[in-house]
Amino acid sequence: MQLLDAAPVAHAPGSPRTLQLGNLTLRSRYVLSPLAGYTNFPFRLAVRELGGLGLATTELVSTRALLLGSAKTSEFIETCPQDAPLAVQIYGADAREMCDASQWLENYGAAAIDINMGCPVNKVVKNGGGSAMMCNVGSTVALVKSIVEAVRIPVTVKMRLGWDDLNLTAPNLAREFEQVGVAAVTIHGRTREQGFSGNVNIAGIRAVVEAVESMPIIGNGDIRSIADAQRMFDETGCAGIGIGRGALLNPWIFAQLCSFEQTGELGFVPTYDHRLDFMTRHYYLLVEQRGERYASLTFRKCGGWYSKVLRPGKEMHQRIMAIACAADFDAVAETLRAKGPPPHWKAGELPEIAVPKGPISHW
Numbered sequence: 001m002q003l004l005d006a007a008p009v010a011h012a013p014g015s016p017r018t019l020q021l022g023n024l025t026l027r028s029r030y031v032l033s034p035l036a037g038y039t040n041f042p043f044r045l046a047v048r049e050l051g052g053l054g055l056a057t058t059e060l061v062s063t064r065a066l067l068l069g070s071a072k073t074s075e076f077i078e079t080c081p082q083d084a085p086l087a088v089q090i091y092g093a094d095a096r097e098m099c100d101a102s103q104w105l106e107n108y109g110a111a112a113i114d115i116n117m118g119c120p121v122n123k124v125v126k127n128g129g130g131s132a133m134m135c136n137v138g139s140t141v142a143l144v145k146s147i148v149e150a151v152r153i154p155v156t157v158k159m160r161l162g163w164d165d166l167n168l169t170a171p172n173l174a175r176e177f178e179q180v181g182v183a184a185v186t187i188h189g190r191t192r193e194q195g196f197s198g199n200v201n202i203a204g205i206r207a208v209v210e211a212v213e214s215m216p217i218i219g220n221g222d223i224r225s226i227a228d229a230q231r232m233f234d235e236t237g238c239a240g241i242g243i244g245r246g247a248l249l250n251p252w253i254f255a256q257l258c259s260f261e262q263t264g265e266l267g268f269v270p271t272y273d274h275r276l277d278f279m280t281r282h283y284y285l286l287v288e289q290r291g292e293r294y295a296s297l298t299f300r301k302c303g304g305w306y307s308k309v310l311r312p313g314k315e316m317h318q319r320i321m322a323i324a325c326a327a328d329f330d331a332v333a334e335t336l337r338a339k340g341p342p343p344h345w346k347a348g349e350l351p352e353i354a355v356p357k358g359p360i361s362h363w
């Protein structure tokens with residue numbers, strides 16, 4: 001467990017800091033990192049309502065599937081004016097397809113295109129996409145350049161430090177990307193080989209910051225508190241911070257980081273009831289998007305994260321994971337509210353970040 005308490009920091013509080021991605025000015029330096037299956041349209045909307053979010057990104061979208069009009073892909077890019085600014089993350093390996101898809105997305109209204117070079121799963125890397133792109137600098141830079149030239153909106157890249165410790169290509173790639181006009185690069189401070197194991201390599205992220213001239217680098221990995229974010233800023237010199245799993249545990253983290261930046265105070269710390277309110281908002285936004293059946297199935301995926309924080313006990317956890325309709329959800333939410341938090345539950349206390357299970361190649 002870790003408390004959200006702000007650690008003493010070097011920065012004096014001040015006015016809100018923004019982040020510039022090419023011609024796009026983000027309201028804050030804090031972005032929601034894509035988490036396939038979780039950071040969908042309803043979740044993004046619910047998080048945006050809490051404040052502090054500078055940018056959200058869709059989960060990775062296959063450019064081929066997008067051009068073929070796949071129904072699943074249309075769902076991945078579903079959005080509305082309140083869900084802005086939104087970057088769409090693409091993956092693929094074919095330059096023509098990726099340029100065509102980027103142009104299509106620009107017309108669709110995407111605020112930015114984010115190219116996925118971090119995904120470790122076999123389905124993506126076997127065709128040369130995701131983290132496999134980090135292995136061939138020459139062809140990858142040429143591909144990225146063609147996408148930058150195909151659209152007017154900012155193009156960003158999200159990658160890991162490299163394929164493995166012997167191939168830390170991120171600094172070199174980032175330098176090259178800056179030269180061809182990429183607006184920002186997000187670095188998840190692990191290698192593909194590492195998966196989600198071990199710690200984030202802060203020195204590795206700093207090496208990327210030092211390799212570029214002025215392109216913003218967004219530091220990413222394991223951030224779940226103000227102190228984690230401060231460390232990322234102070235020790236890497238990054239311009240912004242990406243938060244994925246930490247936002248599932250604490251969707252208020254973006255607002256809290258902004259509050260801390262401006263006042264030196266954490267600001268709002270959600271109680272148990274606030275967390276139930278958020279869970280309810282999230283569920284009903286899912287219902288609005290796709291109806292009760294879909295919402296319930298999708299929600300079950302997040303059930304584990306809610307249970308980690310609410311600690312409702314085994315039986316209630318099983319009920320959360322079995323929600324099949326809005327009536328089930330309402331009954332679960334009412335029971336949790338009536339029961340109240342478990343003994344020793346403290347607002348602001350967070351569990352460890354969960355790591356995806358199973359072999360890297362199958363996530």
Ligand SMILES: Cc1cc2nc3c(=O)[nH]c(=O)nc-3n(C[C@H](O)[C@H](O)[C@H](O)COP(=O)(O)O)c2cc1C
Nearest residue numbers: 033034035036059060158188221222223243244245
């Ligand atoms: C379940 C899951 C799904 C993910 N999906 C994506 C994705 O679609 N695109 C991407 O670039 N990264 C994806 N990631 C990586 C995250 O964006 C992020 O880089 C990583 O989780 C480290 O940041 P965090 O510790 O803040 O979660 C995913 C990670 C997880 C755990």
